[in-house]
Amino acid sequence: MTAQRPESPGPPLSAEQRSPDEPARQEPPGSEATASDPGGAVGTGQRPDGQETAAAAGPAPAELEDRWRRTAADLDNLRKRYQRDLTRERGAERDRVAAAFLPVLDNIDLALRHAEADPSSIVEGIRAVREQAMALLSGLGYPRQEESGVPFDPARHEVVGVVAPEDANVPPGAVAAVVRPGYGAPDRQLRPASVTVTRASGD
DSSP states (O other): OOOOOOOOOOOOOTTTSSOOOOOOOOOTTHHHHHHHOOTOOTTTSBTTTOOOOOOOGGGGGGHHHHHHHHHHHHHHHHHHHHHHHHHHHHHHHHHHHHHHHHHHHHHHHHHHHHHHOOHHHHHHHHHHHHHHHHHHHHHHTEEEEEEOOOOOOOTTEEOOOOOOOOTSOOOOBBBEEEEEEEEETTTTEEOEEEEEEETTTTO
């Protein structure tokens, strides 16, 4: 008696081909996803090994280099423009200060011309020019500083000598005399005043 081989199950039958009593064949779980998407990551933007695709990885190196070059060029142009503006402003400020001193020079010339006719008038001319020059410096933000008897201030004064309080008739630690006047304010000194000060108590 010859043994019969079992028939091959063959491809699955459709719903129309199956008999009403035959149960439908069950596909293994995930078989459809495996057949259509072997990587198992459809629409996730990732390759089967889990790495991101080029579209999701960000800008390309060439694009980043182009951005960097554009930014560097913009910064260089800004630096050059700032340097030009700074040079122009410095030149304009020098012009304003020099123009402000022109009347002082005019008065000096006038005083010298009058001195030829009347030498005694030179003193009045010098005094007038001196007052004008001090007013000009004060207007530029550098008033004259020549007070004596005030407390010593290292931000305004430069000590050139020390004297005894009884000799100067001022309190200890004060300005006894101004040797050379200063110009400016404590926060913006053109030149500190050169002064002598009295010894503080206990020195």
